[in-house]
Amino acid sequence: MPTPSLAALPIRRLSPRDLTACADLSEDRGWPREEHKWSFLLTAGKGYGIDDPAGGLVSACVITEYGPRERPDLAAIGMVLVAERHARQGIGRRLMQHVISAMGTTPLTLHATPFGRPLYEELGFKATGRAEMLQGTFVPGTWKPSVATRAATAEDLSAILRLDEEVFGADRTHIITRLPAFLDQLRVAEENGRITGYAGAWPNMATQVVGPLIARDTETAKALIGSLAAHTDRPLRTDVDVRHEELLTWAKEHGLASVTFNSVMTSGLTELPGDWTRRFAPLTVAAG
Numbered sequence: 316m317p318t319p320s321l322a323a324l325p326i327r328r329l330s331p332r333d334l335t336a337c338a339d340l341s342e343d344r345g346w347p348r349e350e351h352k353w354s355f356l357l358t359a360g361k362g363y364g365i366d367d368p369a370g371g372l373v374s375a376c377v378i379t380e381y382g383p384r385e386r387p388d389l390a391a392i393g394m395v396l397v398a399e400r401h402a403r404q405g406i407g408r409r410l411m412q413h414v415i416s417a418m419g420t421t422p423l424t425l426h427a428t429p430f431g432r433p434l435y436e437e438l439g440f441k442a443t444g445r446a447e448m449l450q451g452t453f454v455p456g457t458w459k460p461s462v463a464t465r466a467a468t469a470e471d472l473s474a475i476l477r478l479d480e481e482v483f484g485a486d487r488t489h490i491i492t493r494l495p496a497f498l499d500q501l502r503v504a505e506e507n508g509r510i511t512g513y514a515g516a517w518p519n520m521a522t523q524v525v526g527p528l529i530a531r532d533t534e535t536a537k538a539l540i541g542s543l544a545a546h547t548d549r550p551l552r553t554d555v556d557v558r559h560e561e562l563l564t565w566a567k568e569h570g571l572a573s574v575t576f577n578s579v580m581t582s583g584l585t586e587l588p589g590d591w592t593r594r595f596a597p598l599t600v601a602a603g
Contacts, residue, residue, distance in 0.1 A: 321365075321404055324373060326413045329362030336372045337362070340396050343371075347520045355497050356394060356601060359490055363414055365406065373398055374406045378414060379602040380421070381485035388485040389588065390418050392425040393601025407431075411438055415582070422583035426554070426600035432578050443586050444579035446600065447563060450522060450552040453544035454570040460538035467501040467513065474510045475503070482529045484588025490598065499523065502542050504535045514539035515598070516547060525553035528596035533561045536595045540566070553596045562595060 329337070331354060338348040356362070360379035367373045376395040382388030392414060397406045415423065415438065426446060427435050436442075467475065472492070480486050494501055494515055500523075504512040512530030516523040525543055530536035536559070544551055551571060555563055556579075567573070577600060581587065587603075597603060 321373065321401060321406055322409070324365050324368075326363055326365055326410060329357060329364045329375060329377075331357045333357065333362065333364065333372070333375075337364075337375050337394070340372045340375055340398060341394075343398050344396055346396070349519060351497075351518055352599060352601065353394070355493065356599075359493055360602070363410060363417075365410065367398065367401075371398070373401050374410045376410055376414060377601060378418065379490070381483070381487055381490075381603075383486070387421045389584075389603070390421045390423050391601070391603025392423060393599070393603070395425075395431065408434060408438070411435075415439075420583065422581065424579065424581045424584075424587060424603045426577040426603075427580050428575075428577055432580070435580050438582070440580040440582045441585075442578040443581045444591075445557045446554040446577050446579055446597075447557050448552065448554050448574040448577070449563070449566055449571040450550060450574050451571040452550045453541070453566075455541060455544070456569065458537075458541070458569060460534075460541050462504050462511070462535045462538035463506070464502050464504050464538050464542040467503045469495075471503055471510060471513075475513050478510060478513065479527075479529060482590050482593045484590070490602070494598075500543055500546055502539060504530060504539055511535055512539055512593075514543060516543040516551070518549075519552065521549060522552040523547045523549045524599065525551050526596045527598045528553065528555075529593055530595055531593060533559065533565075536562050537565055554600050555596050556591060556594065558591065559595055 356377040364375035365373040380387040498515040500516040512535040514528040
């Protein structure tokens with residue numbers, strides 16, 4: 316039988332059963348397999364993909380929605396991948412157009428690499444910010460935290476949810492309640508019995524990714540990063556909003572190095588909701 320053209324291959328919803336195929340697709344493009352992250356995103360969000368008649372996936376992406384289920388306030392697009400053998404044939408554009416159409420009037424956001432940004436601009440996305448990826452082994456030296464931190468407990472969940480919605484600008488209950496199972500560490504900053512910030516660290520290949528990171532101020536963010544680093548023997552990786560210059564400078568002075576920059580892009584809104592001054596790093600750039 317003749318092989319159907321790429322344009323005729325149907326786009327379908329992915330599920331956690333597609334985890335191996337998604338990880339294979341990541342590996343095909345030279346990315347880490349990241350099964351742990353794929354599993355989380357396919358469970359907490361909506362995956363879309365195109366099956367390859369020869370096996371595996373031609374393309375895939377994941378959408379993470381925030382706010383009311385019936386009418387989300389915001390949706391993040393991530394993990395947009397096309398198999399190397401099918402690259403530069405319009406597959407990524409077709410999948411993105413399908414997702415944009417499926418989301419209707421929901422405002423959208425994504426983190427774009429320099430390679431991917433031109434496509435997203437063609438599809439109507441505008442760059443509204445930048446994030447800098449850092450990675451390295453944290454070396455505290457003589458630095459001492461000025462803010463108290465501790466491991467989070469189940470009793471902290473309601474306070475974390477309130478703080479997160481206030482800072483992020485949309486309800487992320489379905490994400491936050493999954494964090495204890497996803498993260499290796501979840502820590503909070505506290506003052507006079509009030510939680511002023513929280514941060515997580517999760518395993519990604521040889522590193523611990525720091526995110527989400529929400530904090531009252533830069534000193535609180537530093538204390539949370541330092542406390543996470545003190546409880547792991549892996550190098551840290553994180554993506555920090557470039558407007559947080561003081562935190563970036565401090566992190567680089569303590570062992571983390573710049574890896575790359577990604578553009579934060581939006582469609583349907585001029586800037587992300589919430590309070591960027593307290594939003595330091597995302598859970599993952601794939602989920603906004």
